[in-house]
């Protein structure tokens with residue numbers, strides 16, 4: 315680093331790079347970068363970097379959540395460093411939790427964005443997204459839930475932010491952290507998700523119902539824990555239908571508001587998948603329906619996906635496979651085409 319002085323690599327590398335990516339970024343590196351240290355090639359290059367800097371943290375959950383690390387991340391972000399939220403999952407050793415190195419596809423996507431910023435075609439628009447699964451309480455300790463991880467919903471949130479939108483995320487049960495920059499409203503049950511979505515509807519230009527909403531809830535939620543009785547079969551659990559949030563949103567939509575539904579289906583063939591999707595789009599009345607095949611572990615909780623976006627006439631407008639962010643961009647592309655032009659800026 316210091317020997318070949320005429321080349322001064324600790325200065326030249328940072329200047330030369332169009333973008334700097336630190337992956338993995340340890341807790342130690344985040345601390346040293348936040349403090350502006352420059353005692354090795356990496357930190358010196360960070361101080362001389364002239365282009366965007368992206369850091370992909372990887373560490374144990376306790377380190378990621380420690381106030382010192384939180385403060386370092388906040389400092390770096392305030393200086394414009396893009397610190398990605400770590401993934402949740404298996405860590406080094408037997409541990410698992412938040413702190414896993416983000417997926418290479420997600421890091422690559424941010425590098426692409428840094429090199430060629432996405433069109434800010436949603437600037438001035440409000441996008442409302444429901445994310446994750448819902449949880450219907452049986453008693454104070456038990457619930458009925460589903461396998462939605464929230465990755466697809468958060469991918470829509472992240473891409474809408476990248477394209478300039480103001481984004482509100484109504485978030486149910488999820489396995490991953492929301493991307494920074496969105497306004498987040500927690501809503502765990504289908505009833506609270508409905509309430510939040512309807513309350514937020516009026517401001518939205520685009521609404522994306524990416525959440526996996528429970529169709530049924532227990533008829534009653536016991537106030538005290540349901541106990542087993544040794545010599546008796548358990549009481550059956552009676553379920554009642556939850557309201558369909560998407561259908562309600564469509565019935566209250568304002569002029570020009572674009573409403574997108576999602577459909578996760580298990581189908582034996584492409585034709586069956588599309589005919590289920592067409593029937594669902596008609597039932598729900600949404601402008602766009604994003605359909606994916608979830609048979610056999612194919613989508614839930616995974617990093618990648620394969621979707622088709624159906625228009626109001628039942629035609630497949632676009633197909634997208636790969637990272638969930640690629641699918642999210644395809645959905646937003648179609649939604650953007652349906653938006654009425656923004657009124658001319660005043661003043």
Ligand code: CTP
Pocket residue numbers: 504523524525526527528529556557558559560561574575576577578598
């Ligand atoms: N949805 C909703 N409220 C519900 C159920 C579903 O808003 N109570 C929304 C989902 O967020 C999704 C779309 O409707 O955008 C389709 O969800 P899906 O579960 O596939 O539809 P269902 O009507 O429940 O159909 P199915 O009988 O196939 O479960």
